[in-house]
Amino acid sequence: MAGPAGDVRFGAEPPTVSDIVAIAEGAPVVLDADARERIAASRAVVDHAIESGEPVYGLNRRLGAGRDDAVEVDELAAFQRRTIANHRGGIGEPLTEVEARAVVATRLAGFTRGGAGVRPRLADAYAALLNARVTPRIPSRGSIGAADLTALAEVAAVVIGTGVVLRDGVEVPAAEALADAGLQPVEFAPHEAVAALSANALSVGVGSLAAVAARQLAEAADLVVALSLEAVGAAGPAGNLSPYSTAVADARGGSGQRASAQAIRAALGGSRLEAPDRAVSVQDPLAFRTAPQLHGALRESVARLRAELEVELASRSENPVVDLPNGRLVSGGNFQALPLALALENLRLALAHVAEASERRTAALSLALAPARREGRTRVPGLLLYAAADAVAEVRQLAAPATLGSSTLSGVEDHATFAPLALRLLRRSLALTAEVVAIEALHAADLLGxxxxxxxxxxTARLAAALGASFDGRAADDLVRASAGLLGVGLGVEPA
Known part of the structure; x- marks a missing residue:
């Protein structure tokens, strides 16, 4: 939760999506007394297991297929370093610094839930990375969604001084970056390597950023529909407002549809479309009159994703997990976050429907612009519609299931969720759908002009004025980026 100085405090209450996003965007983090007590109590359970000699996965037993092979006491320290090094198998373009901070923040949040069994000192080291803005370089690919092992190994490698840091986009050796920030490397104690890696912090952390972006996109899409309605209403007997009425929304119900319809009505408040004597067709095409249903489904998909993210943020996902009430370490599978992965899949499918309808509205606007285009009076290139169609075709392909791509990696690792792949495709879908909606907005503003x-x-009046000022002889790509910026949606997410 937010602290009095703009920091984010991890304590008794579970962290939220908003907490992770705030830290990712630069807010400092504080561990309060409740968090520290829970971390210390969790570590005491691990220390007892060490003393008792009880066989525990990842503590005094090896990992994966070697799960029943013993790790000798004099090997425990080296085992931590080998575990971190062996899991640094990620490849591809690195996460952005904001995304990487989200990963670190999410793993730190997990430590405070009491399932990891790390020392308070290690939790402090993760907090110090965030507060000193020492950001690990994390390759974007390599996790199959049975804990984001490769990503979290890069964070752990920075903590022990062997990894790589991103500083303003430049790679810096971790030992140098730590020294520059006045921080010391921390050696992992027994069990801490597996505990640091055993979580879906990439899927949850970067997924939190995606959930916020998706909510912004849903709100922007409603505003753009309102602008398109004003545009087609100005061009002819179109823009019937009855599909956005409370009567229609209440007839079906559903929180998303109600919210979308209300947002479109609010954006059109005071417009000429509300004039009772206006000549208007009894029905507009489906891409216009079912926008509340489509955008409502998007809003509900976003809400589902956010709910699953906050389940994960409140959880103890480690394997083995510290069972504080009974004082023991228990093997399990809480890292298999299929509900989260399915929420990521569902959101991509909802985006495909929203993008498809937006492109169809753009086609109608482009057709209405045709006479002015022939006379050279338009400011939007005619073939910008083709760019929207291209983006929609890709969004449709991205909507295909990713989570069924599971393969057997060893005799014991025989199923995975592929949540990071589902997320990676979602990030691309968000960027493409933002392009499509931004193109619709440009066409609507051009037709009104x-x-x-x-x-x-x-x-709509404010949006149209801002869009009108953005034309100014820009090339198509610059126009779309300007439109997206005015709508508050980002286009910068590319496939890794």
Missing amino acids: VLDAAPSGAG
Whole structure:
């Protein structure tokens, strides 16, 4: 939760998506007394297991297929380093520094839930990385979603001084970056290597950023629909507002549809479309009149993803997990976060429907612009519609299931969720859908401009004015980026 100085405090209450996003974007983090007590109590359980000699996976027994082979006491320290080094198998473009901070913040949040069994000193080291802005370089690919092992090994490698840090996009050896920040490497104690790696912190941390971006996109899509309605209404007897009425929303129910319909109505408040004597068709095409249902489904998919993320943030996902009430370490499979992976899949499918309808509205707007285009009075290139169609075709492909790609990696690792792949495809889908919606907004603003019909809605008037000022002879790509910026949606996510 947010502290009085703008920091984020991890304590008795479970962390939230908002906490992770705030830290990712630069907020400092503080571990309060409740968190420290829980971490210490969790570590005491591990220390007791060490003293008792009880066989425990990843503590005094090896990992994976070697799960029943003993790790001798004099080998425990070296075993931690070997475990970290062996798991540094990630490849591909690195996460951005914001995304990498989200990963570190999520793993630190997990330590505070009491399932990891790490020392308070190690939790402090992770907090110090965040507060000193020492950001691990984390390759984006390599995790199959049965804990984000390769990503978290890179974080652990920075803590012990053997990894790589990203500083303003430049790679710096971790030992140098730690020294520059006044930090010392920390040697992992027995069990801490497996505990540090045993979580879905990439899927949850970067997924938290994606959930916020998706919510912003859903809100932008509603505003753009309102602008498109004003545009087609200015061009002819279109823009019937009855599909956005409370009567229609209440007839079906559903929180997402109600919220979307209300947002579209609010954006059109005071507009000419509300005039009771206006000549209007009894029904617009489906891409217009079912926007609340489509965007409502998107909103509900975002809510589902956020709920699953917060389940994960509150959980103890480690294997083995510290069972504080009974004072023991228990092997399990809480790292298999299929509900989260399915929520990521579902959101991509909802985005495909939203993008498809947006492109169809753009086609209608482009057709209405055709006479002005022939006369050279338009500001949007005619073939920008083709770019939207191209993006929609890719979004459709990205909507295919990713979580069924499981393969057997060893005799014991025989199923995985592929949540990171589902997330990677979602990030690309978000960027493409943002492009499609931004292109629709440009077409709507251009049509209003050539008709000399300034929109009068409470939300649409401001948007149209800002979009009109953004044209200024820009190339298509710059136009789309400017439009997306005005809508508050990002286009910078590319496939890794």
